[in-house]
Amino acid sequence: MSVPTRLEIIEKVKKDKRGVAAVFPIHYPRELFRAFGIHPIEVWGPPGVDTSLAMAHLQSYICSVVQSGLSFYLSGALDVVDIILVPHCCDSLQGLGSILKGFVKKDKPVFTLYIPRGKRNEDIEFLTKELKRLYENIAVFAGFKPTKDDLLDAVIKEEEADKLTLKAYEVHRKFKTNASEFYRLIRLREYLPLVEFETHVNEFMQKKHKPSDSVGVVFSGVLPEPMDIFRLVEESGGVVIDDDFASLRRRIYPLGESDDPFERMAQRILNAPPDAMKGSPFKDREKFLLDIVRNSSAQGVVFYNVKFCEPEKFYHPILKDSLKNAGIRSIVVEVDINEPLPQQVKTRIRAFIETLKRG
Amino acid sequence: MSVAQSLNYHIKFKLFGSQIVKWQANRAYRNFKEPKNRKSDILASPLKIGVKTKELITKHYLEGRYVNGVRPVAWVTSGAPVEILKALGFYILYPENHAALCGARRATLDISSEAENRGYSVDICSYARTDIGTMLSGKTPVGKLPKPDILLACTNICQTVLFWYRVLAKHYNVPLIVIDTPFLYDNAEPHQVEYVKNQLENSIETAERVAKKSLDFAKLKNVVKLSKEAAALWLEIMERGKNIPAPISVFDQFIHMALVVEKRGDAETVDFYAKMLAEIDERIEKGIGAVVNEKKRLLWDNLPIWHKLRFLSEFLAEHGVSVVASTYTNAWGELAPMIDVNNPIESLAKTYIHPILNRSAEYKLQVMEKMIDEYKLDGAILHSDRSCKPYSMGQVDERNRLVTQASKPALLLEADHSDPRSYADEQVKNRLNAFLEMLGV
Numbered sequence: 117m118s119v120p121t122r123l124e125i126i127e128k129v130k131k132d133k134r135g136v137a138a139v140f141p142i143h144y145p146r147e148l149f150r151a152f153g154i155h156p157i158e159v160w161g162p163p164g165v166d167t168s169l170a171m172a173h174l175q176s177y178i179c180s181v182v183q184s185g186l187s188f189y190l191s192g193a194l195d196v197v198d199i200i201l202v203p204h205c206c207d208s209l210q211g212l213g214s215i216l217k218g219f220v221k222k223d224k225p226v227f228t229l230y231i232p233r234g235k236r237n238e239d240i241e242f243l244t245k246e247l248k249r250l251y252e253n254i255a256v257f258a259g260f261k262p263t264k265d266d267l268l269d270a271v272i273k274e275e276e277a278d279k280l281t282l283k284a285y286e287v288h289r290k291f292k293t294n295a296s297e298f299y300r301l302i303r304l305r306e307y308l309p310l311v312e313f314e315t316h317v318n319e320f321m322q323k324k325h326k327p328s329d330s331v332g333v334v335f336s337g338v339l340p341e342p343m344d345i346f347r348l349v350e351e352s353g354g355v356v357i358d359d360d361f362a363s364l365r366r367r368i369y370p371l372g373e374s375d376d377p378f379e380r381m382a383q384r385i386l387n388a389p390p391d392a393m394k395g396s397p398f399k400d401r402e403k404f405l406l407d408i409v410r411n412s413s414a415q416g417v418v419f420y421n422v423k424f425c426e427p428e429k430f431y432h433p434i435l436k437d438s439l440k441n442a443g444i445r446s447i448v449v450e451v452d453i454n455e456p457l458p459q460q461v462k463t464r465i466r467a468f469i470e471t472l473k474r475g
Numbered sequence: 476m477s478v479a480q481s482l483n484y485h486i487k488f489k490l491f492g493s494q495i496v497k498w499q500a501n502r503a504y505r506n507f508k509e510p511k512n513r514k515s516d517i518l519a520s521p522l523k524i525g526v527k528t529k530e531l532i533t534k535h536y537l538e539g540r541y542v543n544g545v546r547p548v549a550w551v552t553s554g555a556p557v558e559i560l561k562a563l564g565f566y567i568l569y570p571e572n573h574a575a576l577c578g579a580r581r582a583t584l585d586i587s588s589e590a591e592n593r594g595y596s597v598d599i600c601s602y603a604r605t606d607i608g609t610m611l612s613g614k615t616p617v618g619k620l621p622k623p624d625i626l627l628a629c630t631n632i633c634q635t636v637l638f639w640y641r642v643l644a645k646h647y648n649v650p651l652i653v654i655d656t657p658f659l660y661d662n663a664e665p666h667q668v669e670y671v672k673n674q675l676e677n678s679i680e681t682a683e684r685v686a687k688k689s690l691d692f693a694k695l696k697n698v699v700k701l702s703k704e705a706a707a708l709w710l711e712i713m714e715r716g717k718n719i720p721a722p723i724s725v726f727d728q729f730i731h732m733a734l735v736v737e738k739r740g741d742a743e744t745v746d747f748y749a750k751m752l753a754e755i756d757e758r759i760e761k762g763i764g765a766v767v768n769e770k771k772r773l774l775w776d777n778l779p780i781w782h783k784l785r786f787l788s789e790f791l792a793e794h795g796v797s798v799v800a801s802t803y804t805n806a807w808g809e810l811a812p813m814i815d816v817n818n819p820i821e822s823l824a825k826t827y828i829h830p831i832l833n834r835s836a837e838y839k840l841q842v843m844e845k846m847i848d849e850y851k852l853d854g855a856i857l858h859s860d861r862s863c864k865p866y867s868m869g870q871v872d873e874r875n876r877l878v879t880q881a882s883k884p885a886l887l888l889e890a891d892h893s894d895p896r897s898y899a900d901e902q903v904k905n906r907l908n909a910f911l912e913m914l915g916v
């Protein structure tokens with residue numbers, strides 16, 4: 117699969133005289149930016165950045181997602197973008213937003229978006245208003261306001277992409293396709309224009325896949341970095357067959373119901389799969405994870421946690437117990453997205469897959 | 476309520492326990508003696524009111540031992556809008572205060588290891604680990620905690636509390652009220668305040684159901700009035716620190732703030748702070764400073780290091796350094812003017828969205844600069860608290876700005892508010908010594 121890099125996409129968008137927004141994790145409506153013709157590019161790390169830059173602003177006990185994101189910003193790599201968006205999804209992202217707005221200002225707007233920690237009526241109502249606020253802010257930058265129809269049209273297109281993504285997951289589950297390739301494909305949505313993303317997914321769907329007899333495992337965590345993990349699992353005779361990653365599965369938003377585009381975006385985000393970053397109740401997360409494991413016939417679960425990520429760490433003990441009660445084996449490993457997979461993690465994953473293979 | 480529970484409560488708490496504690500406290504207050512091991516050459520005598528602080532806290536935990544089945548019990552986060560529950564007659568427990576107490580009594584390691592053994596990572600806030608440890612094992616230095624009938628978590632201090640209270644809700648199988656307060660990167664916008672107000676209004680039904688009674692708005696107004704009065708008095712007390720020498724230090728404040736957190740909305744808390752203010756004014760009149768030979772005055776940022784209060788207070792006092800003001804204790808008073816007794820729900824929404832912890836790091840820097848100016852401070856210690864990411868993020872820049880913009884020496888001191896494993900004695904001493912040298916003492 118040959119795909120353009122993030123930088124190439126940015127250059128292309130710029131050449132078309134369109135704006136680019138750099139979006140930090142985790143939840144936001146892509147459709148809102150697209151309705152303005154602004155191209156959102158997500159900043160998940162990226163790994164391999166010189167994190168010493170962030171050390172001038174952050175303590176060592178802050179997670180590597182934030183360390184890398186801030187370093188990336190400070191390195192000048194985001195100077196080409198026009199807008200920065202920092203959704204409020206955890207205390208560390210809150211701090212990142214605060215530092216970007218207050219202490220390392222550059223000549224571009226930094227917008228924030230508070231994601232409410234519930235899905236009650238008042239939460240949806242609030243997020244609807246919060247999205248309108250963001251819309252007004254972007255409009256100042258863009259110099260125009262998309263109409264209600266433009267917005268709804270953008271929402272519906274994203275909904276289509278979500279449906280397509282879910283279908284791709286089904287194919288992957290059924291044939292246990294190569295997880296490195298599959299997840300590279302799904303992650304293209306982090307920065308490719310929608311149509312290009314859909315083209316790649318459709319190509320994947322049309323391919324003839326051969327079923328594999330590898331042992332299926334489900335991964336849970338924030339993001340699949342370092343991505344080498346997929347190869348490691350594969351080499352050990354397993355395959356990451358489905359996931360409960362915040363950056364992936366938990367961001368396949370369901371269809372909204374409202375005719376109001378803002379309310380519909382809010383419904384989509386808040387009614388999406390349960391997530392630590394939305395403070396979801398345990399029972400919702402337990403059910404979602406168990407459903408994923410059962411639907412994919414996975415044999416076990418790997419909690420692939422980022423060091424110092426408090427939100428995920430709160431859920432682990434209870435999720436682990438509920439898997440155990442259901443007779444599903446699990447392990448937890450910790451990674452720094454900026455460092456190669458530690459030997460100890462590799463050894464534990466290999467041993468875990470071996471155990472699963474033995475049944 | 477069972478007859479046995481009621482009898483137990485009335486006999487063991489009302490009739491005897493609380494009366495004995497009160498009698499002992501009154502006697503100790505009347506015959507106040509300075510503690511024997513006190514370093515009188517460097518520190519002023521402890522405030523006499525400390526006897527009362529101890530009395531009220533002891534009575535509060537003592538009541539907790541017998542209260543289940545007699546009064547409905549709520550566990551709430553420290554910054555939660557507790558007034559509605561108070562007006563409904565709930566006994567209120569603050570797990571953070573309990574965890575702080577465990578920290579001060581050096582029980583954190585033992586109790587939090589109960590949670591760690593069950594898989595709760597050491598990267599989780601040590602308050603949460605401690606209370607989850609208590610929840611799992613029953614271990615507590617206060618004898619016994621009452622079981623909650625309802626939980627109230629407000630995100631105005633951090634998101635940690637939401638996860639933590641979800642753990643509690645699952646374990647105790649009781650309703651959890653969440654009051655989500657959007658973080659204020661800038662000034663509060665109407666839709667943000669309205670969101671908090673809607674949640675407060677909607678929470679009343681659940682609270683009433685658990686309390687088995689309806690909310691009496693006249694009572695609510697009275698509780699709000701008492702909350703405001705206690706917070707306002709607390710603010711006045713802290714502002715007395717502007718006096719030179721400062722009559723109390725933040726180490727005193729850390730102890731005496733327990734009541735404005737734990738018992739705000741009670742009439743006796745207002746009386747308590749009025750007495751405390753009077754005692755402090757007496758000190759000012761007599762020219763007594765908390766540190767005997769006050770040479771330099773500092774600001775403290777972030778939570779205290781509960782397990783090292785005494786060491787830090789004495790170490791600094793030995794050098795004539797008085798830590799006079801803190802962003803942390805200030806947080807419990809600074810919002811008093813926002814409370815409008817005649818408009819309780821809306822003003823609670825406005826007040827509880829505004830704590831310093833729910834505001835940007837840049838705003839916190841402004842508060843620090845203002846305090847440095849108003850309290851005539853010579854520098855600042857910023858406790859970089861490994862457990863509390865929301866308070867600590869931004870401190871590296873804040874420290875740098877204090878040094879460059881306000882031209883004040885500032886020290887970033889890494890530790891943890893409760894977990895002694897994140898505290899290195901020698902390293903802290905070395906860093907403090909270097910800092911004191913910079914201050915010229």
Ligand code: SF4
Nearest residue numbers: 179181206208422425
């Ligand atoms: S890894 Fe965890 S702590 Fe870090 S930004 Fe993501 S959710 Fe927040």
Ligand code: SF4
Nearest residue numbers: 600602632633635863
């Ligand atoms: S210490 Fe910090 S992280 Fe822990 S409960 Fe308090 S505010 Fe939250």
